[in-house]
Amino acid sequence: MFDTVLVANRGEIAVRVIRTLRALGVRSVAVFSEADADARHVREADTAVRLGPAPAAESYLSVERLLEAAARTGAQAVHPGYGFLAENAAFARACAEAGLVFIGPPAEAIALMGDKIRAKETVRAAGVPVVPGSSGSGLTDEELAAAAREIGAPVLLKPSAGGGGKGMRLVRDTATLAEEIAAARREARASFGDDTLLVERWIDRPRHIEIQVLADAHGNVVHLGERECSLQRRHQKIVEEAPSVLLDEATRAAMGEAAVQAARSCGYTGAGTVEFIVPGRDPSAYYFMEMNTRLQVEHPVTEFVTGLDLVEWQLRVASGEALPYAQEDIRLTGHAVEARLCAEDPTRGFLPSGGRVLALREPEGEGVRTDSGLSEGAEVGSLYDPMLSKVIAYGPDRATALRRLRAALADTVTLGVPTNAGFLRRLLAHPAVVAGELDTGLVEREAEGLVPDGVPEEVYEAAAAVRLDALAPRTEGWTDPFSVPSGWRMGGRPAPVSFDLRVAGSEPVRHTPRGTHHVTPGRVTVTLDGVTHAFHHAGDWLGRDGDAWQVRDHDPVAASLTRAAHAGADALTAPMPGTVTVVKVALGEEVVAGQSLLVVEAMKMEHVISAPHAGTVAELDVTPGTAVAMDQVLVVLAPLDGTEEEGGE
Template identity: 50%
Template sequence: MFDKILIANRGEIACRVIATCRRLGIATVAVYSDADRDARHVRLADEAIHIGPAPAADSYLRGAAILDAARRSGAQAIHPGYGFLSENAGFARACADAGVVFIGPPASAIDAMGDKSAAKALMQQAGVPLTPGYHGERQEPAFLRAQADAIGYPVLIKASAGGGGKGMRRVEASADFDAALASCQREAQSAFGNAHVLVEKYIERPRHIEIQVFGDGHGNVVHLFERDCSVQRRHQKVLEEAPAPGMTPERRAAMGKAATDAARAVGYVGAGTVEFIASPSGEFWFMEMNTRLQVEHPVTELITGTDLVEWQLRVAAGQPLPKTQAQLAIHGHAIEARLYAEDADRGFLPSTGTLRHLRLPRPDAHVRVDAGVEQGDAITPYYDPMIAKLIVHDVDRDSALRRMRQALAQCRAVGVTTNAGFLHRLVATGSFRQADLDTALIEREHDALDVRHHPASAADWALAAVLAIDDGATAPADASPWAIADGWRPAGTAARAVTLEHQQQQRTLRVRRHADGWQVDGDGDPLRLRGRVRADGYAVQIDDRLYRGDVVRDGNVLHVFADGSQHRFTLHDPVAEADGGSDHGGSLLAPMPGRVIALLVEPGSRVARGTPLLVMEAMKMEHTLQAPADGVVNGYRVRGGDQVGDGAVLVDFEAGAGD
């Protein structure tokens, strides 16, 4: 086994590897960019070495800098995590040339599976079933469109060198193909440095099922059963679970054999994942092989009782696999949810900022939290905006689902917008509860997931109003008349007016303090609150119901957390309004830092609400900004290729002009 390893990654996977190494008595070396100088993985490691500026291309993708850090620290091996250099065959070879162990598959296997087109040809030779499509070298748009026409729509365009949902587009008709191809190629070039694509038949109502495989240097290959990763958004996984619901023993054996055949065909060593598309009828086809550990590997660990990072270290050190296929078995059910800093109500745009308040579920025998950040850390525009992975495990799927709902309801984050509320609504949908799974589940459950169908209640408004005027309040325990702080006046109990804004609604509420609580008057019947409302949580009785949760104040914004939802209320500021408010009321602003890719309409054009106006690239993904209302695009303040900051004015837009 190794004495010291270097972790060529960041975030939760770096923290996870450090934890496993610490348990095994292995010293760790972290690398970090300017943006990660104070990151959690840096604080946890035994040593840390700076490798460059914030952009990944100048730091975490610089193989030479990482190898130099390994040499300087005396690390014997490098763990690449996932992403960055984890599937870079050139880096794996450079490690071998430098006498440093690359904790991953041999470069030849990465080469074989790194190009999806070549991998398809290899799998065909190995007898692994393939999705119908074009996997060749020709890349002329007209030729690829002709191939798509011959395959039949819908089709899926996929980056040959990619993964993680980047460089993928579903195309419904021939007329849409060229635009989708251009967008896909731009994203693939930016994310992977390779614009090559393939075109495949899009399978209707597909499930995405993947098999975890592991090989060693002694010729042994096993699979650790399957994961269902069907719940996706823009081809990026949102929820994962193991085992796959509805999987029969016969189908599991067939898919396991196909996956191990694929691994043996390339002489695979280490952790890998063979991904399949499965039809409702039970057929399945090879999609791709990821030659690394996957983000969702914890669900496999929990149902098999293994530590796959430890397996990686032992195999890389030349040891045989810790278990044979016969010794592996499934125990219970596990579900993983990815908690991201992103705004589900604004097209899942990444959210950047400082985590001024962060509370995650307390880990126990049923709940695991893999986090890469802590309260006070920053979510920057340079990397994937994942905050944590929540993983639950129990005896069966229904029990695990209850655990997941509870875990998501306990998430509290202020400073960035998160998808916690969206995830809580997602696991409560009928489709997910009943395991009616396919990759279009999120689109199918659109109405149930729309936050507009989950408005803040009168109790939420009342709680925010109480905290706005009575921070730290609680009903007094002292019965002395001198201790009664109820605002009594000779003319009656005093009331304070509070004006709050929430989702473009504004209400003025009047709050009266009583000995045992508060009375809040607003648009409807008065609400009487009895109990405790403090900055660290509330427990109040309203009519015959007890409400529990948290209220976090962040400047003039009050965040009310309850039942898996987070509602933001802004205290009305009459002084700011008197100053005239924003100077950009008629403009479209950048929702995050990024690069302008394309301007989509001519200045002076009249457009309908939702019309695409501009394409931005941020965090290696393309984001299309749409018209917020019917109106006129008077002009652009930017050009293609411009780098813009968060809040920069992009478009001069006049809502309703010409009516």
């Protein structure tokens, strides 16, 4: 076993790897950018090295700086986690050339499986069923279109070099193939620097099932069962479970053997995942989709049902140990479900969020595990991936695991940063999810019904209670009645006390408290119409059952003056905290309705700010590279002379 391992990553996966290193008695080295100087993974490691500025390209993606950090700290091996350089063959080779063990597969296996076209050809030759599609690399637009017509609509256009859903295009009408191919190439080139495409048959209402494999350098390969990853949004997994309710023992064994053959076909070692697309109506008709040559985000559910620490076995295999298990030794016991907690706001179309973590409560208890990179006071910015933590629940059966996970999400508090915890809790209670009737489009179809419609009255009541408590006198003895915010007045009935309040995305309200309240540090309880509601509280934030609201004071006079100052113009604001990457207009320029004005980027997502109507750029307060807060005014668009108001002819 190694003495010292450098963890070339950040956030929850870095913390998780460090935990296993500590259990094995191995010294851990964390790396960090300027933005992460006080991050949890930095504090929990035995030592830490600053890589460079906040942008990932100058820190976490800098091979040279990572190798320098390993040399300075005496590390013998590098664990890449996932994301960043985890599936970068050049990084794996650079580690080997520097005398470091890369805790992952050989660079050749990474390169082979990172090319979707070569990967499909390789596993097909090994007898693994693949999705019907095009063959060969470097196909022209005409060849792609011909392959698509031969397969028959619907088809899926996919970049060969990337993943995560970027550049993927579903084509149901072959008449649109030319424009869809052009668009897919543009997105692939922008995302991966490579516009090579392939085309595959689209399977309606598919299920996404992956098989975890472990391979050593002595020729031993085993699979650890499957994970169901069908609950996705924008082609990104958000809930995973093990095992899948879809598979019987015979199908599980057959898919497992196919995954083992896929791993053998590329000379794999370490932990990896073979992903399959499965028709929900015919699980036996499974098809190889791709192989992830790294640890997966969802690996904890496999750890729960097998009792194995996958990071430990990554380390043991990388240090030369042979697997002590034969396939018949692997047993799946119970059921586990994982939910990914992300910095995003479901009430604003799941746009990335951010902010300072004012209050943090992460669930624990029987069968519950939280893998997290969060700490109270941490600043969640817009430079890195939006995933903050993972909440995993285990039980003797699926119903117990789901129930425990819903309760754990309700007990999750991250005040100061909007997250999807409440959305996930409601998703896990959806009848189709409870019944195990899953497919990769379910979340998109049902998302609107899983997002709260409006702000409950008790939220405003709790916000008012906090303000009343802050105004209450703290002295003992006699209290001047005029100093108490009770509406008391001499010789008359008490005047109502009201507060002007606003939640982002909702209209401001004037709320008059009418219930009973109890405020203690960090907690607010209000009773309305005989029903008691309990909230977590920090600053302007209130949280309950995984949902959170920032309730700000609203100044109607200032708002009125702002509207008057703009004289009917539209103040276009940032929909999320991020960085302005492109400004396409100049002050005084005339624009048409729908014209792109600028682009804001956050957490790998771009959002285009477009003109709601024809007009003139009256104010422009940002330039490329400007960091902006959510709701910050970016550009003011004045209507053109003679432009009718909204609703006119």
